[in-house]
Amino acid sequence: MSALTARCVGLLVAAVVLLGAGFRFAYPELTLLGAAAGIAVAYAALTAAWRPRLEVTRSADPDRVARGEAAMMTLTVRNAGRLRAASLVAEDRCGDRSVPVPLLRLRPGRDSTVRYEVPTDRRGVVPVGPLRVTRRDPLGLVTLSRPYGGTVPVWVHPRVHPLNAVPTGAGRSLDGRVDKVPHGSITFDSLREYVVGDELRRVHWRTSARVGELMVRENVDTSLPRIVVLLDNRAVAHPQRVDGVAESFESACEAAASVLVAAYREALPVVLLLVAPEPAGLAAARGDEAAQGPLDRLAAAELADAGDLQPATARLRRERLGDTLVFLTGPGGRDDMGAVGALRAAYPSVVVGVFGATEPAPSGAAGLVVIDAADGAAFAAEWDGVRRW
Incomplete structure (x- = not known):
């Protein structure tokens, strides 16, 4: 992005006027002054248009943190040119702020490294970059800015509050991890080498003959309890804002992250x-197509002006994704408890977390485990106090 300064515009106007007057009235002095002004503008444009060869690399340490944890960005700028040193004005974009990057007399083949802290006081995805380098001519007539390098996201996950209790649901855990039922399963998962004590009936003879050693079938349990966390990200469910931030939604994200980590x-x-x-x-659009983890999704979750609970409940009823449903909403979602309670036929255990509400849950919440909490920490404390799921 280039820009002509006011001095440059004035000089261009003066050059046109002087050249016109000099030729019109045959004043060589005016013509000389106009030509000098035009040459100065051309020199400024050529100087600012010089594009230094810079190689920009950056790395975040770490690139995924919980809200409030420290994250550092390391930026390295290398002069890949061969002829001249570069003295540039540069700044790196970090979220909604700019970080100055000193590039004074950066010689060919040399590099300059800058470390700075990435703000993690808010949940979200902080885009860092690109580096913007500004070139100015010595006369201050032309300014030209160019981006260098790409953008690296730093994922700020919600805070996680430890949960001691985990719903076991209605499913039987056949391998004994949850309800101490003795091991036993019939679902094939993979093959592994035979070890002393394995039952011979589990040997896969065809594979054993092919590889030359005994291979046994490894089975897994498909009846483990399955938890479904439904996060209400509708703007109508979180109407209250403080400095543009819905604190009830931030608390709901923290509760969702806590349940995920506990599971x-x-x-x-x-x-x-x-x-x-x-x-x-x-x-x-976030710059990281491989980011598919639930905590990454929570970091990037935003309130949506449009949204209806009915499609989500219809999918839950149709697909029966688990046996324990955890619905996390704000003050505006208290009136939807009836629709969530209707899912008890498909989900034997339904837990509803309501954040930021000034009144207790309505009477229509019969049969649901309702947790009214001010924030994520209060939710974790009340969660561990639940005696029935």
């Missing part, structure tokens, strides 16, 4: 769903 800790299957679907191509 992972117990090796239980868990699914994260959002009431308002994410826009198509959102991962590519």
Whole structure:
């Protein structure tokens, strides 16, 4: 992006006027001054248009953190040119702020490294980059800015509050991880080498003959309890804002992250769903198409003005994704407890977390485990106090 300064515009006008007057009235002095002004503008344009060869690399340490944890960005700028040193004015974009990057007398083949802290005080995806280098001519007539390097996202996950209790649902855990039922399963998963003590009836003879050693079938349990976390990301469910941020939604994200981590800790299957679907191509827009983890999705989750609970509940009823449903909403979602309670036929255990509500849950919440909490920490404390699922 190039820009002509006010001095440059004035000089161009003066050059045109002087050249016109000099030729019109045959004043060589005016013609000389006009030509000098034009040459100065041309020199400034050529100087600013020189594009230095810069190689920009950056790395975040770490690139995924919980809200409030430290994350550092390391930026390295190398002068890949061979002829001249570069003295540039540069700044790196970090979220909504700019970080100055000193590039003074950067000689050919040399590099300059800058480390700075990435703000993690808010949940979200912080885009870092690109580096913007500004070139100015010595006369201050032309300014030209160019981007260098790409953008690296830093994922700020919600805070995780430890949960001691994990719903076991109605499914039998045949391998004994949850309800201490003796091991036993009939679902094939993979093949592994034979070890002393394996039953011969589990030997896969065809594969054993092919590889030259005994191979046995490894089975897995398909009846483990499965938890479904439904996060209400509708704007109507979180109407209250503080400095543009819906604190009830931030608390709901923290509660969702806490349930996910607790389920992972117990090796239980868990699914994260959002009431308002994410826009198509959102991962590519964030700059990291490979980011598909639930905590990454929570980091990037945003409130949607449009959204209806009915499609989400219809899918839950149709697909029966688990046996324990955890619905997390805000003050505006209290009136939807009836629709969530209707899912008890498909989900024997339904837990509803309501954040930021000034009144207790309505009477229509009979049969549901309702947790009224001010924030994620209060939700974790009340969650561990639940005696029935």
